[in-house]
Amino acid sequence: MPTESSRARSTNETRDRILDVALDVLGENPDAGMGDVAAAAGVVRRTVYGHFPSRLDLVLTLTERAVGEMTAVLTEVDAAGAEADAAWVEFIARVWPVAHRYRVLLALRRGEYGEAIHGLLGPVDELLAGLVERGQDSDVFAHHLPAGILSQVAYGVVVAIADSEMANGASGARAATVTSLLMLGVPEARATALAAGRP
Structure with a gap:
């Protein structure tokens, strides 16, 4: 007979799998429903609804997960004390592996859940604005x-490239880094050098 902890672990693993699959499913089709997520996760709809009572709950949980990951990276990068443009490069490098997966949140942000998603993404928006303001204050x-x-x-450029055929491979990350730095007003030579790891 399974113990309480093994049951809880199994429940958490199922929940995490549903979230991972939901990101992929919604990334392919932002209008996908709970049935689509359940089918892709290999569970019945009742299981998905057991963890997430509505599609909105699922989307907001995905948003909270993205916000947690991104705020952790931004806070750590900004606290390192590097110049703002170098800090931006480090942020993009660390976020790039998940940028393609979380791009769907921007699409959903423009839809029916826009207000709720916008509210949850507020901390990320504030941290990005703070980093850019620091760069403006130092004329970077x-x-x-x-x-x-x-x-x-600038971050919209990163998401646009993450949503393109360039998403896979180093060229996409480099393009996202250089282009976003150019949008921030960094000279091309400096942007290219930073993207190549030669500040």
Whole structure:
């Protein structure tokens, strides 16, 4: 007979598998339903609904997971004390492996769950804006837009490249890094050198 801890572990593993599969399914089709997620996860719909009572609950849990990962990286990178442009490069390098997977949240942010997702992503938006503002204060980043908007434009480029055929491989990460730095106003020679690991 399974123990309480083994049952809990199995339940958590099933929940995590559903979340992983949901990211892939929604990434392919942001309008996919709970039945699509259940089928892809190899479970019945009742199991998915047992963990996530509604599609909104599922999407918000995915958002919370993304926010947790991204805020941890941003906080750590910004605390390292590097120049803002070098900190941005480190952030992109560390986020790139999951950027393609979480890109669906931006699509869903523009849909029916927009307000709820926007609220959860607030801490990430604030940290990105803070990093860009730090770069503007030290004249590393351009001043043509407020930090909050400029950070969203620059990160939007990263997401767009993550959503393209360039998503796989080093060329995509390099393109995302260089292009986002250019959007932030970093000179091309400096952006290229930073992307190549030669600050």
